[in-house]
Amino acid sequence: MLTSLQVTNFAIVEHLDIEWHQGMTTITGETGAGKSIAIDALSLCLGERAEASMVREGADRAQVSAVFDIQNLPAAQHFISEHELGDSSECIIRRVVSANGRSKAYINGVMVPAGQLKSLGSLLISIHGQHAHQQLNKAGYQLSVVDSFAGHVDLVNDVKTAYNALQSLEKEKATLSQSLQQAAAEKQLLEYQVAELDEFSLEHGEFEEIEQQHKLLSNANSLLEGTQKELQIIYQQDNYNAYSMVQSSANQIAELASLDKKLAPIADLLFEAGISLEEAARELSHYQDSIEMDPAQLSELDDRIARALDLARKHDISPEAIPDLHAELKQSLANIEQSDERLAALESEIAEAKAHYVTVATRLSQSRKVAADELSKQVTESLVMLSMENAKFAIVVEQQEITSSKGLDSIDFQVAANTGQRLQPLVKVASGGELSRISLAIEVIIADKMTTPTLIFDEVDVGISGPTASAVGKLLRQLGNSTQVICVTHLPQVASSGHNQFFVSKSDDGTHTHTHMSVLDNSGRIDEIARLLGGTNISEITRTNASELLSQYH
Known part of the structure; x- marks a missing residue:
């Protein structure tokens, strides 16, 4: 899990030094204060593209360092050992970006390509952005959701291997046929x-x-x-x-x-x-x-x-x-005569390869259908919690004749938002708010299946409020009981559900803008949640409401 993050001269941040803990941590702050700045810095640290604009005005370089506890994460330990990057239970990742846009990356003090940061980062953190719901209507994303939930990595790899073998033979046949014609x-x-x-x-x-x-x-x-x-x-x-x-x-x-x-x-x-x-x-x-x-x-x-x-x-x-x-x-x-013989042999090999591909692709389809049924059931149950009591969610898996490295299946997410409505594709019937709630339900369910020890939700609660917001907070807190969850939010119901809370503020000294991030104690949390409830004018009523929200969890 993530234990600490140090940020220097990144964007409008001069310096941040943050300690992180297990459970659910919420991050709140005023609009424009830079609530997502720590997430952006962490993304850079984990291999995202570096740009000169990331360096704070007037500074010669930006630097981000993140420390992870990996003693219970064998996959990350294996990666570090395999690449000879140390063998301790702690992993330190550092990224330095100069004012000209050039960057350097380090893992445990060893300089590495940015690509290695991405590979290791995928084992440490999973980031779910506020625009995740926009991906819901894309077939490729829907397929990845089902596969992530199913966890059938070996089947997916078997299909990819079988497809590549088939493609290789068909390419050889095409090349040979053209050569023989000539x-x-x-x-x-x-x-x-x-x-x-x-x-x-x-x-x-x-x-x-x-x-x-x-x-x-x-x-x-x-x-x-x-x-x-x-x-x-x-x-x-x-x-x-x-x-x-x-x-x-x-x-x-x-x-x-x-x-x-x-x-x-x-x-x-x-x-x-x-x-x-x-x-x-x-x-x-x-x-x-x-x-x-x-x-x-x-x-x-x-x-x-x-x-x-x-x-x-x-x-x-x-x-x-x-x-x-x-x-x-x-x-x-x-x-030429051997090529004739090879062409004849290829026909048989291609037939066998295609039969093998269909066999493994069919196994994958069956696994996807089982996973799709279970995921449909869980999403429907979660939607009831998210104030879509009469909604029904279903995932349709159909086999196509067109082969691909991902199998024979087409995936279609369908929803009936109200009683009496028939299931239809999301793109046709779901509103923006409904998409956000469906997306969040899926994100939480899928996240629970993932092996990454840290899950980050960056304003995934956009477009929801009231009782739905409370339900979202409960879902994320439940997830935080088993893994580290970091959630950037503007909702008091979600903020109060966290085990820990950070407050992001911004100041201006007339020359430069400064962003600050501080951990809130119980009193500070009451004040901040009251601000989220009532705006800048905090009254005893809003403080009382804030205290009641917190008391649900503390």
């Missing part, structure tokens, strides 16, 4: 190109190999004739060949080596040269035997090379790159 013409071309290359079936390195084979076959005669000529010179000529000449020289030098041993190595070299010539002649003979004269194969190679060159020109690549192109085109075609 690829339809491309697919026909790819099928033709891949079939053509499949038929030709050129392997990696094959073109280089057939070029070499073609070169050998087309030059077989030249190779045979040339090697034969050299074989004759080296070894086969009867009268004159290289081998016989080297052998003769080797024999001659070997004879001379008997006269001079220095010639022996030379003779050995010549004998070795002869052996080499003999081996070369043998290899040339083997090579000649391997030369093929195959005109048919040469013709096939001619055709394959020509076909490769033709395909290369068609695709504007080199013949050597044909296998890579073939692989790329096959992969592109496979991707």
